[in-house]
Amino acid sequence: MRRKLKDLVARRFMLLATFFSSILVFLIVAGLLQRSSLILLTKPISELILSSTWRPLAGEFGFYPFIIGTFWVTAIAMALAIPICVLATVYLVEYAPSRLRELMKPLVDLLAGIPSVVFGVCGVLAIVPLVKKLALLFGIATTGYSVFAGGIVLAVMVFPIIISVSHEVLRSVPNEVREASLSLGATKWQTVKHVVMRIAFPGVVAAVILGFSRALGETMAVLMVVGNVPKVPLSVFDPGYPLPALIANSYGEMMSIPLYDSALLLAALMLLVVVFVSNVLARMMVSRIGVMMHR
């Protein structure tokens, strides 16, 4: 009797905990919607998204430069990270001797534990001067604070996510498949390219999407190197201003005028929606690979 009661109580408690943690997302969305409704009601959404003038105290809220800035930084980061991560993972899973793998994998995971402000400081001290020199090679005079610098810092930050998720995916490809391919006379590379990657592809895409949503929301490290100029960047060496940086920088202006407050929370809502959508996409991809393997 007592055992059953214990079980029941424990079960109810756990249900409560689960319920609480899963309802938080909805509370946040509702809160953001409610607070940003002010600006959504006063300004047409097309103006908010397409205008490039950001002068909040004059009542002009154009998010265009910030949306484009977010896009640039994230795109550069993904362009740098995807090839490196995929190749590194393939090496770790398919080629590396197990001792090397056991040594390298924790090192990569360690990257994930470094606080983002540390990446930011390293970015200011190392990446910004590097980008400045690089731009000089192209004959462009810049300060080094640019979307490119932001992209590089972000790329390093998403390495561990993409590598560890795709590592798991590649390892879940059954060994029999590899053996079958090899026994037909395929080389290792042919096996990887035509067999392993083909099966694992949706999973690797999911890993990339997870890295993408991390890149999209990263704030501090990017904010410190990206230049924070609310203009649309015209080249990779121009400064940009991503949405998360806008929120962090202008947090202190929230008390100045009500519309400002509302605009910043709208920015937060936009970020949340994009991250939400990409997470759903990643989940769908992962469940697809599950189905494929059990066929």
Added chain:
Amino acid sequence: MADERKMATKQRLALLLATIIMLGLVVSYSSGSLAGYLSGGTQNENENSESNFEGNIKISGAWALYPMMVKWAEEYQKIHPGVRIDISAGGAGKGMTDALGGLVDIGMVSREIYPSEIERGAVWVACIKDAVVPTANANNPIVDKLVKTGVTKEIFEDIWVVENATTWGQIVGTDAKDKINVYTRSDSCGASETWAKYLGNYKQEDLNGVGVYGDPGIAEAVRNDPLGIGYNNLNYAYDSNTEKPVDGLVVIPLDVNGNGEVDADEDFYSTKSELVDAIISNAYPSPPARELNLVTKEKFSGATKEFVKWILTDGQQYGLETGYIQLSQERLNDGLAKLG
């Protein structure tokens, strides 16, 4: 058999009762502290004199006030070991938002208080003075000329706001074609507001240039860029040990009378104490010299009130050694009257 069943039922009841009591405790405890958190009260409310020298004081805000506040907290905790003071920097805007949101007891705000903030219940006292100074890189190609001619307010305006001065040659009137790399602060802060106000009643959002986070950040950016120009709070432009400008930086002299030359009475930038004297005598204009404020929501009370009172009296003596300028007795009395 029947006895056993009775026992089981009793045990069950007891267990249920215990659970209910525990739940009740947890809920009442957490709702109590939650309510305290929401109402913004972190100091205890009773006004008896003993507890006013005990408790936690949370402070956040302006980088400009940060070194001073660290010194004050250190000295105050020596006298009153029962008081714990937590200080974090993050710009004047953060200080204001945190104070009005009830997250901290004192917000450090290095600019004027806006009417919209007063409407939301901001109450403040001025506590000390400092200044914002324009800075350039020590290896700037025209640095020698720059410190001889100084720069007028109008030219600074052309650099940061109008954006029609784009080469260093334009600043000192030569044909040097080196591009000016203009830096500004990205976080909402008092230094930017004060600098913008000096340039002609502008706001931070009117200042153009690459936005860098924090006072140390903009100093670092200019230090690494021979063609950079920026502005810093006094205590981030000068090294507190050597009294000289931070290694790699020069402070650009203001050409106040606009005669294209740094006259003897405009030349006070070589050490921090010289500049401090110039601020006291108003030879360095205001703005960019400015008063720094402590802000709270509604009213200062309890341990916080005692601490602020101490800052306005005994605390003032630590100003000069830390690189700040004491307020006049008149301004201090205004502040004390406001505290009540």
